[in-house]
Amino acid sequence: MPTPLTHDDPVALGPYRLIARLGSGGMGTVYVARSAGGRTVALKTMHAAIATDPAARTRFRLEADAARVIGDQFGARVMDADPLAETPWLATEYVLGPPLDEAVEAGGPLPEQSVRALGAALCSALGQLHRSEVVHRDLKPSNILVTAYGPKVIDFGIARAIGDDRLTRAGAAVGTPAFMSPEQATGQDHDSAGDVFALAGVLIYAATGRGPFGHGQAADLLYRVRYAEADLSGVPAALVPVLAQCLAKEPGGRPTTAQLTAQLHDGKGEFADHLPEGLLADIGRRAAEVWRLSPQRLPAPAVGPEAAATTAVGGRPSRRRFLAASGALAVGAAAGGGAWWWQERAAARSGRGTTTQGSAHKTENLDPLWTYPFGSMYTDIYGMVVPQGVGGLVVVPMGGLTEGVIPTSGDRKWQVTTGESGWQMLVAGGRIYRLTVGGPTDDGVGSAVTLQTADPRNGKTVKTLARFTASNDQLETHQLLCVTDRVVYVAVGNGKAAGTGYFTAGQTFTLRAADIGTGKPLWSKPLPARPDDSKRLHFLAAKAVGSRLVTLQEMREWTVHIVVRDASTGAVLWARPYDVDDPDILRGEIAADSDHLYLGGSRLRALRLSDGAVAWQTTTEHAYGPPALRAGVVYAVGQGAGLTAVDAGSGKVLWAEKGGEVDAASTAWQPVLGTRYAYYKNGNLLRAISLSNHTTSLTYKTSGKQFHADADSKLVLSVDSDYLTAYPLK
Numbered sequence: 001m002p003t004p005l006t007h008d009d010p011v012a013l014g015p016y017r018l019i020a021r022l023g024s025g026g027m028g029t030v031y032v033a034r035s036a037g038g039r040t041v042a043l044k045t046m047h048a049a050i051a052t053d054p055a056a057r058t059r060f061r062l063e064a065d066a067a068r069v070i071g072d073q074f075g076a077r078v079m080d081a082d083p084l085a086e087t088p089w090l091a092t093e094y095v096l097g098p099p100l101d102e103a104v105e106a107g108g109p110l111p112e113q114s115v116r117a118l119g120a121a122l123c124s125a126l127g128q129l130h131r132s133e134v135v136h137r138d139l140k141p142s143n144i145l146v147t148a149y150g151p152k153v154i155d156f157g158i159a160r161a162i163g164d165d166r167l168t169r170a171g172a173a174v175g176t177p178a179f180m181s182p183e184q185a186t187g188q189d190h191d192s193a194g195d196v197f198a199l200a201g202v203l204i205y206a207a208t209g210r211g212p213f214g215h216g217q218a219a220d221l222l223y224r225v226r227y228a229e230a231d232l233s234g235v236p237a238a239l240v241p242v243l244a245q246c247l248a249k250e251p252g253g254r255p256t257t258a259q260l261t262a263q264l265h266d267g268k269g270e271f272a273d274h275l276p277e278g279l280l281a282d283i284g285r286r287a288a289e290v291w292r293l294s295p296q297r298l299p300a301p302a303v304g305p306e307a308a309a310t311t312a313v314g315g316r317p318s319r320r321r322f323l324a325a326s327g328a329l330a331v332g333a334a335a336g337g338g339a340w341w342w343q344e345r346a347a348a349r350s351g352r353g354t355t356t357q358g359s360a361h362k363t364e365n366l367d368p369l370w371t372y373p374f375g376s377m378y379t380d381i382y383g384m385v386v387p388q389g390v391g392g393l394v395v396v397p398m399g400g401l402t403e404g405v406i407p408t409s410g411d412r413k414w415q416v417t418t419g420e421s422g423w424q425m426l427v428a429g430g431r432i433y434r435l436t437v438g439g440p441t442d443d444g445v446g447s448a449v450t451l452q453t454a455d456p457r458n459g460k461t462v463k464t465l466a467r468f469t470a471s472n473d474q475l476e477t478h479q480l481l482c483v484t485d486r487v488v489y490v491a492v493g494n495g496k497a498a499g500t501g502y503f504t505a506g507q508t509f510t511l512r513a514a515d516i517g518t519g520k521p522l523w524s525k526p527l528p529a530r531p532d533d534s535k536r537l538h539f540l541a542a543k544a545v546g547s548r549l550v551t552l553q554e555m556r557e558w559t560v561h562i563v564v565r566d567a568s569t570g571a572v573l574w575a576r577p578y579d580v581d582d583p584d585i586l587r588g589e590i591a592a593d594s595d596h597l598y599l600g601g602s603r604l605r606a607l608r609l610s611d612g613a614v615a616w617q618t619t620t621e622h623a624y625g626p627p628a629l630r631a632g633v634v635y636a637v638g639q640g641a642g643l644t645a646v647d648a649g650s651g652k653v654l655w656a657e658k659g660g661e662v663d664a665a666s667t668a669w670q671p672v673l674g675t676r677y678a679y680y681k682n683g684n685l686l687r688a689i690s691l692s693n694h695t696t697s698l699t700y701k702t703s704g705k706q707f708h709a710d711a712d713s714k715l716v717l718s719v720d721s722d723y724l725t726a727y728p729l730k
Helices: 054-074 100-107 112-131 192-208 218-227 237-246 257-264 277-290 305-313 338-350
Strands: 016-024 029-034 040-045 078-082 089-093 144-147 150-153 355-357 362-366 370-373 388-390 393-397 402-405 412-416 425-428 431-435 449-454 461-468 479-483 487-494 508-515 521-526 539-545 548-556 559-566 572-577 596-599 605-608 614-617 628-630 633-638 642-647 653-656 677-682 685-690 696-701 706-710 715-719 723-728
Touching: 016 040, 054 078, 054 112, 054 150, 100 144, 100 192, 100 277, 112 150, 112 192, 112 237, 112 257, 144 277, 192 237, 192 257, 237 257, 388 425, 388 706, 393 425, 393 723, 425 479, 431 479, 431 487, 449 487, 461 487, 461 508, 479 539, 487 539, 559 596, 642 677, 642 685, 677 706
Parallel strands: 362 696
Antiparallel strands: 016 029, 029 040, 040 089, 078 089, 144 150, 355 362, 370 723, 388 393, 393 402, 402 412, 425 431, 431 449, 449 461, 479 487, 487 508, 508 521, 539 548, 548 559, 559 572, 596 605, 605 614, 628 633, 633 642, 642 653, 677 685, 685 696, 706 715, 715 723
């Protein structure tokens, strides 16, 4: 919904006076605006700093061109555009209707007649595009606006001409994983048949309220898109065979939009006749509200220490790269595509300038310090980016590329192409360590894996510390687990590489330790075999604690065990299963000290490191997420409880969050600890909980999934499938 303009928003762009904000993200802002004659438009902008990239401007221009191709019957009519302005902008009609995902969230799944009418109209829209040799490539519920006269398809940020790959790197999957086609998920050419596959997913969502391949990490969704059958449960029986044909893995097995139209609807009646009453009422309400909008502008922040911090948070985005020339598998929209619009809508929902009522005071939902787009290179099939602070920079390994980002501005300082991913690089003792990943070979067999150090100033290799014999650097599933001042612990494999990021049953993996001073191997222990096409890494996390190596290990896919070993010999001291619904939430830092390992679950608990016995557990069940440990205190987020602090020695609850709404508290990642605040995700906000009065002091808009601390630069670093985002760590 529209929110007031900020004090530094422009008064006008081109001939349009700005009225309100519809949303803002890392790439730009969308406004409600009016012409001198009173026409209301949606005005989409790109930040001037990002527009310094010629490729970004080209994509913005092509988006306007594609929007014109689809026309005003099936899309938002383009009123005007200036892609050459210092702040490029695009003005389209203000569509009077909700996005499809909001309509389903508010009113529930649509009845069969609505789904059929919606599908037939969308076939006509896509047909209009395809006849002009353009494919959308990011069709999803949030990119479809439902009006009384039919759906309108929007957001052509990654649309392109069929067969034109000039702005798309070969091998990159660009789009939204939940609604990608199999060919798009593997970086192959996505033609009109790919849009038909995505359309089927949209109609499944409209009929059931969920996507065709479930939800979860981007890597899991991509795997299901490529190899699993879509979930058609809940789809009206008569629609199942129609949509199943559209979801054929091979493009040639799918119908054309014209063929699909005939199977969906006979074309009789007005579109509004097929919509439920609740949705029609929502459309009418939105139509009335747009005429009541009047310009409102928030005042500039007051001068003072807290206001200065707020001003820094809400400052202009820094100049940074928008697209990358090379990299590994891209998962998410590139360069102003679907991810941009998603973040703008998320920001609009969380409400810039709105307040959160606490027990003692109000908190403003602040913007991040900066947002760094992963662009078209993203990461890998595991969806893991682990930013780490070192040498006054934030080092970001992203598969084919590793980049050094300036923490004060979000600008890129350097970029190197080395191949390692987030699980093959770490920072310890002020040094960068990484495992080598060799270039591809015809036979899938390469050289031995080595451990190297890199210079934080430029990312370049300094020297090789250790070489792991009987290993193959062609495999992408090696792991660098942890490094002490003398020893490195790694999981390395041998055997032929058979596919990007996948295991095969013929590969063998071992857990090893080596002296980083001499390179001498210390011990090697076999790891369980993985079945063909598995993509679950052996270890979720590891930590050397005194004379012990503590690991969270997947003995089989999705089956987690706590395994504690003698660090000097590798012998297993004890092991026990750890039942967790989503193992990926354990990829953060292990909470352990010399005596105990601290775990979440139905209760917070401490296990003795000596034998694995339970030392204590909380009496109240709250479904706690992974904990963090600081100075003898365990911090964790509990469902229905929010942030809770527990004495590490006794298990006594010291305090629990006060005065905040905790129903949306996320237990999917451990809290991040600063000196004054502890941070965790609650709904669409990152909350800063005061460690002194235990109430919410600050809130920031976030779409992050994982959160990391850079104590030297005083940043909380958030990662989602498209962006690295920075917030102040206080």
